Structures are given as C-alpha cells and as structure tokens.
Amino acid sequence: MRAIDGRVECGYNEGKTKRKEIHAMQYDFTTVIDRRGKDALAVESIGSGGWGANPAAPKEGFDPIPMWVADMNFATCPAIPKAIIERAQHPLYGYFTPSDEYYNSIIAWRSARGYTDLDRKYIGYENGVHGFVTSAVQTLSAPGDRILLHSPVYVGFAADVEGLGRTSVYSPLKRDEAGVWRMDFDDMDRKLKENHIHLAIFCSPHNPTGRVWERWELERAMEVFEANHCFVISDEIWADLVFSGRTHIPTIMVNDWTRAHVAAAYAPSKTFNLAGLVGSYHIVYSDYLRDRITAHGAATHYNEMNVLSMHALIGAYSREGEAWTRELLQVLEGNCRFACEHIDRCWQGVEAAMPQGTYMIFLDCTGYCARTGKTLDDILHAGWDVGVAWQDGRMFEGPCHIRVNLASPLSRVQEAFARLDRYVFCE
Ligand SMILES: Cc1ncc(COP(=O)(O)O)c(C=O)c1O
Numbered sequence: 001m002r003a004i005d006g007r008v009e010c011g012y013n014e015g016k017t018k019r020k021e022i023h024a025m026q027y028d029f030t031t032v033i034d035r036r037g038k039d040a041l042a043v044e045s046i047g048s049g050g051w052g053a054n055p056a057a058p059k060e061g062f063d064p065i066p067m068w069v070a071d072m073n074f075a076t077c078p079a080i081p082k083a084i085i086e087r088a089q090h091p092l093y094g095y096f097t098p099s100d101e102y103y104n105s106i107i108a109w110r111s112a113r114g115y116t117d118l119d120r121k122y123i124g125y126e127n128g129v130h131g132f133v134t135s136a137v138q139t140l141s142a143p144g145d146r147i148l149l150h151s152p153v154y155v156g157f158a159a160d161v162e163g164l165g166r167t168s169v170y171s172p173l174k175r176d177e178a179g180v181w182r183m184d185f186d187d188m189d190r191k192l193k194e195n196h197i198h199l200a201i202f203c204s205p206h207n208p209t210g211r212v213w214e215r216w217e218l219e220r221a222m223e224v225f226e227a228n229h230c231f232v233i234s235d236e237i238w239a240d241l242v243f244s245g246r247t248h249i250p251t252i253m254v255n256d257w258t259r260a261h262v263a264a265a266y267a268p269s270k271t272f273n274l275a276g277l278v279g280s281y282h283i284v285y286s287d288y289l290r291d292r293i294t295a296h297g298a299a300t301h302y303n304e305m306n307v308l309s310m311h312a313l314i315g316a317y318s319r320e321g322e323a324w325t326r327e328l329l330q331v332l333e334g335n336c337r338f339a340c341e342h343i344d345r346c347w348q349g350v351e352a353a354m355p356q357g358t359y360m361i362f363l364d365c366t367g368y369c370a371r372t373g374k375t376l377d378d379i380l381h382a383g384w385d386v387g388v389a390w391q392d393g394r395m396f397e398g399p400c401h402i403r404v405n406l407a408s409p410l411s412r413v414q415e416a417f418a419r420l421d422r423y424v425f426c427e
Pocket residue numbers: 070127128129130131154156203207235237267269275280
C-alpha cells in the first residue's frame with residue numbers, strides 16, 4: 001500500500017506479497033480455467049435471470065468472474081478423476097451396493113476430523129444435503145410447524161423449509177465487539193418457546209458468515225435446544241474447509257444429548273468441487289432418528305447412489321485428497337485475507353468479517369450506502385456490469401449485504417477487486 005497525495009492507493013502488490021507467503025504448491029490453484037460449455041451453472045446462468053437473483057450479464061468489454069454459486073473455479077484433486085476413470089474403464093455399470101471401501105473411506109476421513117467412535121451403521125448415502133434436509137424436515141416436523149434457523153441463512157434452507165409448508169423463524173447472529181458473528185442464545189431460547197418449535201436447522205461451519213463454532217458455543221446452543229426438546233438437523237457440508245487455528249467440532253460429538261438428538265449431513269462436494277456428481281451422506285447415531293429419516297428417503301426410491309460418485313468419494317477421501325485439501329485451505333485462507341484486508345483499507349463503509357472457514361465473505365454495505373446515498377441494487381448492478389458476478393445478500397437475510405465466493409485463482413480475485421475499486425466503490 002502506498003499513500004499518494006494523502007490518499008491510500010488500493011493497488012495489488014499486497015496480494016502478490018501474500019502469494020509469496022504460500023509455500024511451494026504441489027497442486028495447481030493458479031491456472032484460470034475456462035468453464036464455458038462445461039456444465040457450469042456458475043458461468044452459464046450469469047445473465048439468465050432464472051434461479052432467484054442470478055447476476056446480470058456484464059457489459060461489453062468485461063468477461064464474467066463467477067463469485068456466486070458455491071462451487072470452486074479450481075480443478076479438483078487429481079485422485080478423483082483417476083478413480084472415476086479407472087472405474088469407468090470397466091464398461092459395466094449395473095446395480096450395486098456401496099462397497100466396504102466407501103464406508104471405510106468416510107470413517108477414516110471423518111475420524112481424522114472429530115469423530116471418535118464412528119460406525120458404518122450410522123452412515124448412509126444422501127442424494128444431496130438438500131435431499132437429507134428435506135427428508136429430515138418431513139420426518140421431524142409436520143406441515144404448518146415452525147423451524148428455527150440462524151440468519152443470515154443459507155438460501156437453500158429457506159427454500160427447503162418453505163417448500164415443505166413449514167415456516168422459518170430466524171434467530172439473528174450478531175457481530176461482537178471484535179466483529180465476530182455470534183449466536184444470541186437468549187433470543188434462540190425465546191423464539192423456540194414463543195413459537196413452540198421442536199426442530200432446528202443448524203449450519204456448522206456457517207454459510208454465509210464463515211463462522212467455525214467454538215466448543216463453548218456449540219455446548220451453549222445445544223443446551224438451549226435440549227431445554228426446548230428440539231431435534232437438530234446439523235448441516236456440516238463445509239466441515240473440511242476450516243482455516244488455520246480453527247477446528248470443526250461435529251455437532252453430534254458435543255455430548256450425550258447431541259448423540260441422541262442430532263442428525264448430521266456431510267459431502268465431499270464443497271471440499272473437492274464435486275457438486276455436479278451428487279454424493280452426500282448422513283451421520284446419525286440415534287437409531288430412532290436414523291430409521292425415521294432413512295425410511296422417508298427409501299420410500300421415494302429417489303435416494304440411490306451413482307457408482308461414479310461413489311468412486312469419486314473414495315478418490316477424494318484418500319491420502320492425496322488430504323494433501324490437496326491442505327493446499328486448497330492455504331489458498332482459500334490467503335484469498336479471504338487478501339479480500340478482507342483490501343475491503344478494510346479501501347472501501348470505507350463496507351464491512352466484512354474474516355471468515356474462519358468456507359470460501360465466502362459476506363459484505364455489509366450499510367455504512368457505504370448511508371455515506372454515499374447509493375442503494376444495494378446500485379452496488380450489485382455496478383459490479384455485475386463489470387463482470388463481478390457476486391450475489392445479492394438479501395436472499396441470505398442480509399438486508400444490505402453481498403455474498404462473495406472467493407474460490408478462484410488469486411489473480412481472478414485481484415482482477416475482480418481491481419474492477420470494484422475502479423467502477424463500484426469509487427465515489
Ligand atoms: C450449507 C449448505 N448446505 C447444503 C448445500 C447444498 O448441498 P447439496 O448440493 O449436497 O444439496 C450448500 C451449497 O452451497 C450449502 O452451502
């Protein structure tokens with residue numbers, strides 16, 4: 001950063017310096033890959049209107065930089081295409097049952113990440129985490145029921161809940177003096193009581209704030225749920241994407257009560273960029289909860305695994321997958337740090353808490369709008385016009401917010417921020 005005529009220059013040398021801090025990488029997180037024509041919603045749906053509030057197409061002269069849908073603009077770990085191709089080369093794809101290797105891969109991966117006594121019988125395939133959430137919502141609540149969630153909220157939960165004829169009740173997260181998003185336990189307790197709520201959807205780590213809940217926070221939250229006889233659907237799809245100095249604690253592992261009352265969902269999709277392959281799974285220790293939820297999925301016959309997705313998971317949850325994930329995390333954390341430092345220094349009135357995991361940042365533009373008289377729509381559209389395909393935060397219950405996906409090569413993130421400096425946050 002340099003001062004010019006008393007002004008701060010918001011240049012990009014700082015990003016390049018950061019890049020040097022990242023140790024020599026074995027895997028490629030710098031190549032900018034053209035995803036056009038390769039089944040990529042993140043690219044192809046820009047400008048299509050469609051699905052809620054997709055980013056509008058850029059004006060001529062600007063190429064789109066996808067910073068919305070939660071997938072990554074990195075090639076996945078090479079062990080995954082290798083596993084898929086090896087299986088695909090055996091040209092019979094008949095009915096199958098998930099292999100021992102599939103269950104053992106999940107047990108090994110999750111046991112290295114917080115589970116102490118994971119057993120195969122607790123694990124089951126889920127056709128997407130949404131599939132699991134909707135099965136669990138249907139078995140653990142009745143139409144007309146209210147369900148507790150935190151806001152900001154992952155947009156998909158709201159759709160799951162409302163789509164099933166239930167109502168979302170939000171307990172807002174609040175930023176503390178240090179700017180860290182925290183749960184408000186009193187508010188949760190009050191809302192559960194006032195609304196006679198007995199089911200919560202809990203997101204850990206939390207999308208879109210990037211919070212990785214600490215043990216004491218999980219304990220307090222679970223105490224509140226226990227006191228209100230509330231089952232918990234714990235969406236832990238982001239569990240592997242946790243930055244340095246943080247540890248993801250599986251909700252089920254918190255205490256004896258959570259073992260009996262929490263149903264959790266995971267997937268290799270966020271970690272390894274496999275959403276297009278579909279291959280999530282549940283971990284449910286309680287026989288009662290598991291039987292009820294799986295009976296629902298089984299009754300529809302829609303909850304069947306694809307053999308290539310099984311092999312993708314086995315390739316992912318491997319030694320090479322571990323090494324690749326370690327490098328990915330350095331890149332994601334570096335990108336988030338670059339973005340947050342830049343925002344802090346250059347965009348007066350915009351606030352973003354440094355995420356502790358995931359690859360999302362959630363910009364609060366309230367101060368900026370108040371200072372400049374611009375609206376959130378002005379800012380969003382000004383970004384879309386110059387190809388920054390970021391996402392309207394109102395869908396996530398952020399009234400003056402924008403969600404930004406930073407899972408791209410740093411050069412693309414820097415390019416996006418350069419455009420935002422020049423054309424958007426430039427009064
Ligand atoms: C918290 C959370 N849950 C679930 C999903 C989607 O899961 P799936 O693609 O397995 O249905 C996402 C995707 O962004 C997410 O952020």
